[in-house]
Amino acid sequence: MTTSRRAAARSSATAWAFTAPYALLLLAFGVAPAVYAIYESFTSAKNPGSLGLDSYAMVLHDFRFWPAIGNVALFMVIWIPVMVCGTILLALLLHERVGRLSSTMRLIFFLPGAVTGSAAVLLWYFMLDPQVSPFAPALHAMGLHNSIDVFTSSHLAPIFALVAFITGVGQWIVVMFGALQGIPEELIESAKLDGAGPFGTALLIKLPLIRKYVIYMMILAFAAALQIFVEPSLFYSITQSGSAWWSLNQLGFAFAFGQGDFAQAATVSVILLVLSAAAALFLVFRTDFFKTEVES
Amino acid sequence: MSSHSLATRTEKTEPAPARTRRTRNRGWKPRLAPLSILRLLILFGFGIFCLVPLIWLLLTPTKTDAAILGDFPLSFGTFDRLAAAWQHLTAYxxxxxxxxxxxxxxxxxxxxxxxxxxxxxxxxxxxxxxxxxxxxxxxxxxxxxxxxxxxxxxxxxxxxxxxxxxxxxxxxxxxxxxxxxxxxxxxxxxxxxxxxxxxxxxxxxxxxxxxxxxxxxxxxxxxxxxxxxxxxxxxxxxxxxxxxxxxxxxxxxxxxxxxxxxxxxxxxxxxxxxxxxxxxxxxxxxxxxxxxxxxxxxxxxxxxxxxxxxxxxxxxxx
Missing domain, CATH: 1.10.3720.10 (MetI-like)
Incomplete structure (x- = not known):
């Protein structure tokens, strides 16, 4: 009894020796900033020393807050459906006939994912400028003849949606395609024997079976879209359309570095943190994606 | 089954069903042809949309600013111009x-x-x-x-x-x-x-x-x-x-x-x-x-x- 207890204590000491370096990183750069932001958000620049909801009241009444929410929401409303439909359509088409063509196309769809962040802004700034873009005929057909026509503030949400779609779609196609590969061959064969055409098989057999991956994609897309920063920030400094507080993260940045008001910056961060934590909690505990890991 | 073996299985089984399905479609359902063409059009169309910006990015540093505005967007300039762009950029x-x-x-x-x-x-x-x-x-x-x-x-x-x-x-x-x-x-x-x-x-x-x-x-x-x-x-x-x-x-x-x-x-x-x-x-x-x-x-x-x-x-x- 004592020896086995001692052995157990020794083996958990070993296990902790292995886990400790990572656990320190998790604590210092995962947990601590979240806790610190929550604390900081209850302080306020007006009443230093006392804790309260002043910063929340100030952020919620800031003239820039609700427009930023609206911009991010509009970006999501455009991007997420386009990405969901585009990913499903392309993955189903690729899965219709699996072979060399299908795997080559998957790689090609993936390549734009190499151009992200500031490089993506650079590339798509040029791609949307009718004066230099290889897509100029299409842009002219849409009535856009110079960069001033294209980069207006009302076009920003669709532009960011386009950039996010083209850089992210390849990765999601890989996921959806993997999910489609997981469907038992017999199921598809028997549907065909029952007379289902390619549309019937895709809509009635394949789509319901990959539904949970679509939900997974939507939750992650929601959490990612909340965070948008690079695109509006750089497009604003290049084209002067939008503003330095177009998105929520930009607003947080403006609070911290424009006004030196860390309490309000932390408040914006806490709002973003709560929303993405809700998405993450839902994904980890309410879907069966990570069930084995959580329960093991 | 683990994700790991899923991935390897994916690679292994790819060619076989493709072959059987292709022959079957050819024999049974000639009416599929327009749909197959539509499928290829969408796939290639989107593939071009993915590749063109990357090719443009590769070609553009070989051109002068004026050529970027005037020439065909997917044309190649000169290697001299690429070297000049590199010199300007590194001197920045x-x-x-x-x-x-x-x-x-x-x-x-x-x-x-x-x-x-x-x-x-x-x-x-x-x-x-x-x-x-x-x-x-x-x-x-x-x-x-x-x-x-x-x-x-x-x-x-x-x-x-x-x-x-x-x-x-x-x-x-x-x-x-x-x-x-x-x-x-x-x-x-x-x-x-x-x-x-x-x-x-x-x-x-x-x-x-x-x-x-x-x-x-x-x-x-x-x-x-x-x-x-x-x-x-x-x-x-x-x-x-x-x-x-x-x-x-x-x-x-x-x-x-x-x-x-x-x-x-x-x-x-x-x-x-x-x-x-x-x-x-x-x-x-x-x-x-x-x-x-x-x-x-x-x-x-x-x-x-x-x-x-x-x-x-x-x-x-x-």
Whole structure:
């Protein structure tokens, strides 16, 4: 009894020796900033020393807050459906006939994912400028003849949606395609024997079976879209359309570095943190994606 | 079934059903032909939409600013012009481009090493040992893995600022070393591909856990190390928000933040705003973009398999 207890204590000491370096990183750069932001958000620049909801009241009444929410929401409303439909359509088409063509196309769809962040802004700034873009005929057909026509503030949400779609779609196609590969061959064969055409098989057999991956994609897309920063920030400094507080993260940045008001910056961060934590909690505990890991 | 074997199965079974299905379609359903054409049109159309911008980016630094405006967008200029663009770009701000390159390599490599060492150890321990606190760490790892890393950037700045470390390499390397997705990959890998018998044999031989890890586990973890290195490098090379917030000194920027500063600060992208004697024009900026993108694009092409497997084990399981 004592020896086995001692052995157990020794083996958990070993296990902790292995886990400790990572656990320190998790604590210092995962947990601590979240806790610190929550604390900081209850302080306020007006009443230093006392804790309260002043910063929340100030952020919620800031003239820039609700427009930023609206911009991010509009970006999501455009991007997420386009990405969901585009990913499903392309993955189903690729899965219709699996072979060399299908795997080559998957790689090609993936390549734009190499151009992200500031490089993506650079590339798509040029791609949307009718004066230099290889897509100029299409842009002219849409009535856009110079960069001033294209980069207006009302076009920003669709532009960011386009950039996010083209850089992210390849990765999601890989996921959806993997999910489609997981469907038992017999199921598809028997549907065909029952007379289902390619549309019937895709809509009635394949789509319901990959539904949970679509939900997974939507939750992650929601959490990612909340965070948008690079695109509006750089497009604003290049084209002067939008503003330095177009998105929520930009607003947080403006609070911290424009006004030196860390309490309000932390408040914006806490709002973003709560929303993405809700998405993450839902994904980890309410879907069966990570069930084995959580329960093991 | 593990994600791992799913990925290998995918590769193995691909050619066979394709062949049988193709012959069957040909014989039975000639009415499918227009649909097949539509399918190919959509796939190739989208493929062109993916490739054209990348080809444009490759060609543009070989042209003059005037040729970019006047010539066919997908034409090649001259190698001389490419060399000139390189000279202008490297002369910009006293050769600051080289500093940005070095910083990018330094930050990415630093985070990569810490991520791999800590991730391997923790993933292995959580997969093969049972200890108090394990479930908490695992759950926190899953949660922070599905939350975008950018959500903590501003709070991280407040924290790093409180300890006076902003504007240092550590302010970028250390937070980026916390890479829960890597730990998750290691955990999945060790849960599914280290045979229990192997570890028990090592323990019976009287190996300490650490010796067993070095001599038995590490040799079979080589594919995992490649996977971790790949994903960590891609994430950190492209990192913009964290270094942008942490670093105020231009000399400390990494390439993506430097590129952002170049785009915002030079008149290349908005010549209408007034003349400048700087020879930084569209081809120079495009070349800077290309320098940021090329390492990642090459990694994508070389390590396609890693890429697919890593992405699948992050989500697809059966």
């Amino acid at each position: 701000s006293g050769g600051i481009l080289f500093k940005w390159m070095l910083n990018s390599v330094y930050y990415s490599a630093g985070s990569l090493v810490i991520t791999i060492v800590t991730g391997l150890l923790a993933g292995y321990a959580m997969a093969t040992m049972r200890f108090p606190g394990r479930k908490t760490i695992l759950t926190l790892t899953l949660l922070s893995m599905v939350m975008p890393a950018t959500v903590t950037v501003l709070p991280l700045f407040l924290e790093i600022n409180a300890v006076g470390l902003t504007n240092t390499a550590a302010s970028v390397i250390l937070p980026a070393s916390f890479f829960p997705f890597g730990v998750y990959l290691a955990f999945v890998y060790f849960s599914t591909s280290v045979p229990k018998e192997l570890l028990e044999a090592a323990r019976l031989d009287g190996c300490s856990e650490f010796r067993a890890f070095i001599s038995v586990v590490l040799p079979i973890a080589k594919p995992l190390i490649g996977l971790l290195a790949f994903f960590s490098f891609v994430a950190n090379w492209n990192n913009y928000f964290l270094p942008y917030v942490m670093l105020s000194d231009q000399d400390a920027y990494n390439l993506p933040v430097g590129l952002g500063a170049l785009m915002a600060g030079s008149p290349a992208l908005h010549p209408e705003r007034g003349g400048s004697f700087l020879p930084i024009t569209r081809p120079e900026v495009a070349l800077a973009g290309l320098i940021v993108v090329i390492p990642i694009a090459l990694l994508f092409l070389i390590f396609q398999r890693y890429l697919v497997r890593g992405i699948l084990s992050g989500s697809v399981k059966s």
